[in-house]
Amino acid sequence: MPKPADKAAGLAPRPRAVPREIERGAALAIRLCAVILAATTHEPRILTVRFGGEEAVEALPSGPLEVEHRTLELGLRAWVERQTSQSLGYVEQLYTFGDRDRLEGDGRPARALTVAYLALVREARPSGSAEATWQNWYRYFPWEDWRDGEPAVLAAVLRGLAGGARAAPGDAERRLREERLGLAFAVGAGSWNEELVLERYELLYEAGLITERRRDLPAAGEVVHGPAFGRAMAADHRRILATAVGRLRGKIKYRPVVFELMPPAFTLLQLQRTVEALSGVRLHKQNFRRLVEQQGLVEETGELSLDTGGRPARLVRFRREVLLERPAPGVRLRAGRRVPA
Amino acid sequence: MPKPADKAAGLAPRPRAVPREIERGAALAIRLCAVILAATTHEPRILTVRFGGEEAVEALPSGPLEVEHRTLELGLRAWVERQTSQSLGYVEQLYTFGDRDRLEGDGRPARALTVAYLALVREARPSGSAEATWQNWYRYFPWEDWRDGEPAVLAAVLRGLAGGARAAPGDAERRLREERLGLAFAVGAGSWNEELVLERYELLYEAGLITERRRDLPAAGEVVHGPAFGRAMAADHRRILATAVGRLRGKIKYRPVVFELMPPAFTLLQLQRTVEALSGVRLHKQNFRRLVEQQGLVEETGELSLDTGGRPARLVRFRREVLLERPAPGVRLRAGRRVPA
DNA sequence: CACCTTATACTCATAATCAGCATAAGAACA
DNA sequence: TGTTCTTATGCTGATTATGAGTATAAGGTG
Numbered sequence: 001m002p003k004p005a006d007k008a009a010g011l012a013p014r015p016r017a018v019p020r021e022i023e024r025g026a027a028l029a030i031r032l033c034a035v036i037l038a039a040t041t042h043e044p045r046i047l048t049v050r051f052g053g054e055e056a057v058e059a060l061p062s063g064p065l066e067v068e069h070r071t072l073e074l075g076l077r078a079w080v081e082r083q084t085s086q087s088l089g090y091v092e093q094l095y096t097f098g099d100r101d102r103l104e105g106d107g108r109p110a111r112a113l114t115v116a117y118l119a120l121v122r123e124a125r126p127s128g129s130a131e132a133t134w135q136n137w138y139r140y141f142p143w144e145d146w147r148d149g150e151p152a153v154l155a156a157v158l159r160g161l162a163g164g165a166r167a168a169p170g171d172a173e174r175r176l177r178e179e180r181l182g183l184a185f186a187v188g189a190g191s192w193n194e195e196l197v198l199e200r201y202e203l204l205y206e207a208g209l210i211t212e213r214r215r216d217l218p219a220a221g222e223v224v225h226g227p228a229f230g231r232a233m234a235a236d237h238r239r240i241l242a243t244a245v246g247r248l249r250g251k252i253k254y255r256p257v258v259f260e261l262m263p264p265a266f267t268l269l270q271l272q273r274t275v276e277a278l279s280g281v282r283l284h285k286q287n288f289r290r291l292v293e294q295q296g297l298v299e300e301t302g303e304l305s306l307d308t309g310g311r312p313a314r315l316v317r318f319r320r321e322v323l324l325e326r327p328a329p330g331v332r333l334r335a336g337r338r339v340p341a
Numbered sequence: 342m343p344k345p346a347d348k349a350a351g352l353a354p355r356p357r358a359v360p361r362e363i364e365r366g367a368a369l370a371i372r373l374c375a376v377i378l379a380a381t382t383h384e385p386r387i388l389t390v391r392f393g394g395e396e397a398v399e400a401l402p403s404g405p406l407e408v409e410h411r412t413l414e415l416g417l418r419a420w421v422e423r424q425t426s427q428s429l430g431y432v433e434q435l436y437t438f439g440d441r442d443r444l445e446g447d448g449r450p451a452r453a454l455t456v457a458y459l460a461l462v463r464e465a466r467p468s469g470s471a472e473a474t475w476q477n478w479y480r481y482f483p484w485e486d487w488r489d490g491e492p493a494v495l496a497a498v499l500r501g502l503a504g505g506a507r508a509a510p511g512d513a514e515r516r517l518r519e520e521r522l523g524l525a526f527a528v529g530a531g532s533w534n535e536e537l538v539l540e541r542y543e544l545l546y547e548a549g550l551i552t553e554r555r556r557d558l559p560a561a562g563e564v565v566h567g568p569a570f571g572r573a574m575a576a577d578h579r580r581i582l583a584t585a586v587g588r589l590r591g592k593i594k595y596r597p598v599v600f601e602l603m604p605p606a607f608t609l610l611q612l613q614r615t616v617e618a619l620s621g622v623r624l625h626k627q628n629f630r631r632l633v634e635q636q637g638l639v640e641e642t643g644e645l646s647l648d649t650g651g652r653p654a655r656l657v658r659f660r661r662e663v664l665l666e667r668p669a670p671g672v673r674l675r676a677g678r679r680v681p682a
Numbered sequence: 683c684a685c686c687t688t689a690t691a692c693t694c695a696t697a698a699t700c701a702g703c704a705t706a707a708g709a710a711c712a
Numbered sequence: 713t714g715t716t717c718t719t720a721t722g723c724t725g726a727t728t729a730t731g732a733g734t735a736t737a738a739g740g741t742g
Contacts, residue, residue, distance in 0.1 A: 028369075028371070030369070030371075030439075030454060065439070065454075067441075067452070069441070070440065070441050071439065071440045071441065072437070072439040072440075072454075093436060093437060095434060096413070096434065096437040096456050098371075098406070098412065098413040098456070099411070099412045099413075100408075100410070100411050100412065111408070113371060113406075113413075113454075115437050115439070179665065182665065183664070183665055191668075193668045195668075267689090268689085268690095269688075269689080284731070284732070284733095285688095285689090286690085286691090286692095286731095286732085286733080287730070287731065287732080289689090289690080290730090291729095291730090294729095306739075306740095308687080308688055308689075308739080308740095309686095309687050309688060309739090309740075310686085310687035310688025310689065310738075310739060310740070311687075311688050311689045311690080311737065311738040311739050311740090312688090312689080312738070312739060313688075313689055313690090314689085314690090323524070324520065324523065324524055327532075327534045327536075608720085609720085609721095610719075610720080625700070625701070625702095626719095626720090626721095627700095627701085627702085627721080627722090627723095628699070628700065628701080630720090630721080631699090632698095632699090635698090647708080647709095649708080649718080649719055649720075650708085650709075650717095650718055650719060651707075651708060651709075651717080651718035651719025651720065652706060652707040652708050652709095652718080652719050652720045652721080653707070653708060653719090653720080654719075654720055654721090655720085655721090683742100684741105684742090685740100685741085685742085686739105686740080686741070686742095687738100687739080687740070687741095688737100688738090688739085688740100689736100689737075689738080689739095690735100690736080690737070690738100691734105691735080691736075691737090692733105692734085692735075692736095693732105693733080693734075693735095694731105694732090694733085694734105695730105695731090695732090695733100696729100696730080696731080696732105697728100697729080697730070697731095698727100698728080698729070698730085699726100699727080699728070699729085700725105700726085700727075700728090701724105701725095701726090701727105702723100702724085702725090702726100703722105703723085703724080703725105704721100704722080704723080704724100705720100705721080705722075705723095706719100706720075706721070706722090707718100707719090707720080707721100708717105708718080708719085708720095709716100709717080709718075709719105710715100710716085710717070710718095711714105711715085711716085711717090712713100712714090712715075712716095
């Protein structure tokens with residue numbers, strides 16, 4: 001229905017795209033946060049900073065959005081460069097976190113809106129203003145590394161989770177939690193789904209098995225004792241990291257993003273080891289090469305690598321043209337591709 | 342390296358998780374924005390609002406984040422409910438837009454941080470405070486509907502784009518643009534990839550073939566004349582919509598999200614028509630049913646639908662258990678599954 | 683040289699996919 | 713009361729992808 005009264009003021013040269021009513025609202029600072037991943041010598045790595053010296057906990061490179069930043073991504077790049085001297089190549093937006101009940105560093109609850117990004121880089125020699133170091137990301141999620149069979153912590157994790165599920169308030173809530181548990185950890189039927197990194201982290205968090213939960217929400221009722229799993233990070237950075245790892249594990253299957261982590265020339269086994277490091281599972285060697293080659297993901301360099309320990313391997317490089325040919329080029333690794341270590 | 346001077350103040354009971362230095366930064370208002378999709382009678386629909394009466398352009402439901410909102414998603418739900426009386430079921434975060442050079446409604450450049458969400462709903466009877474109406478989303482992207490063969494506008498769109506590509510500054514820039522064009526519109530080799538909605542929209546936008554570009558960036562050099570394609574929306578809402586449609590088109594393939602749009606019981610053809618409406622392509626009927634049935638996505642209700650026009654069809658319902666069984670249940674539609682209309 | 687290593691080629695059974703044809707079961711209409 | 717339209721559903725045969733092997737090649741080391 002037309003509302004002619006609206007035109008009374010008649011000042012704007014063209015109709016307002018956004019009404020005045022939605023322009024008010026709480027103003028707050030925005031934080032930009034980077035999960036910077038690499039893979040060197042078969043280990044998945046993440047770039048962390050420590051602002052407060054040795055005793056401080058590890059954090060992701062991050063900083064506030066400033067007026068000079070033309071785009072969010074440029075602001076992020078500036079902060080990372082400043083804090084770690086690492087320049088970023090591939091960058092994609094990950095998620096925006098903004099729950100009000102998150103705790104600030106000094107303990108008071110506050111809204112902090114964090115726009116998190118995922119970055120993939122090749123090299124790994126940080127030396128910024130903050131103390132920046134590369135860490136194997138399975139330090140934070142030891143239950144996620146299945147490359148050498150079932151991880152050692154898993155049994156203890158599952159014991160802790162089972163206790164938490166039993167203690168759930170209400171019958172429906174208990175059944176729901178058990179279902180989530182079965183899905184995320186493949187207890188009962190189903191097999192391990194390597195993409196559910198965030199789901200698993202959140203289950204542990206809710207069950208009080210994560211240090212951050214005890215640290216940031218001490219007043220949250222049922223304080224759980226017993227072990228807490230994985231190394232803690234600052235604020236909710238471990239949750240952000242879990243989001244990033246899950247996203248990456250999904251993405252390598254349908255986009256050729258692994259190559260952002262590889263050197264210009266590499267062997268097929270190096271590529272396989274990298275994929276395995278990221279996904280946390282072992283792959284069948286012959287089928288992996290067939291997949292990579294018949295998809296046209298790589299091309300010959302003509303050179304050989306002699307430091308294989310056995311027969312020399314062909315060195316290949318990423319074939320950029322595949323982006324134009326295939327709709328979803330990636331390193332698919334279906335469920336149940338596990339191979340004994 | 343430890344910095345003992347840091348502990349001088351000694352007020353915080355535990356080490357600060359986030360250093361003080363990153364707490365300053367520009368404060369600004371956050372906008373929450375919802376792309377609400379439905380599918381009724383074989384048409385893909387989106388819920389739009391008009392704040393300024395008839396002559397105003399269509400907009401997505403949106404409003405500022407307020408202090409009362411405990412989470413971003415709850416804030417979004419509150420705004421949508423207020424503006425459209427539509428309560429949301431399935432909601433997922435889409436993307437956070439925050440370029441500084443976006444224009445506000447009154448013409449001055451400003452930073453507006455918009456957290457956009459994708460929502461899928463079943464019913465479609467809006468009556469909120471703003472004038473809310475359902476629209477077929479192909480009004481905004483007429484080149485995206487390939488259900489009845491090549492869309493009529495496509496030839497004109499490609500003519501316009503080809504002109505823009507020729508006019509690109511520099512040789513490398515021109516080649517890059519041509520490559521993007523070939524990828525997004527399947528000119529030359531390759532076939533139509535229905536997920537590249539955003540890529541196509543941005544190509545048109547950059548080529549000046551989109552009303553918003555001429556409206557919001559009048560000073561941006563080469564003003565293009567000639568046709569502008571698709572219906573315009575407020576601010577950058579059409580870009581947000583393109584992001585949402587692309588995301589949904591990808592997601593239906595590996596997650597059972599279509600069922601969020603279906604009534605409790607439906608026929609297999611209704612399901613197929615919905616998938617086709619979303620993806621914009623026709624599917625092979627027999628293979629579609631086999632896929633859906635052998636994946637265990639649906640189960641019998643025992644009832645029949647008589648209003649098919651032909652032989653009555655079985656009514657089925659979504660089988661929730663599939664979420665526990667399959668790692669990636671979804672309605673896969675590989676490339677080249679096209680069928681003449 | 684035997685024997686370790688890793689690389690690479692090839693095979694084979696099974697499962698999924700693509701594109702059809704054939705038949706079933708209702709409504710509309712002569 | 714057929715005839716003809718519609719849509720639903722069952723089934724087949726060719727092709728391709730996947731999973732899990734075996735066999736052989738080609739470098740090292742003792």
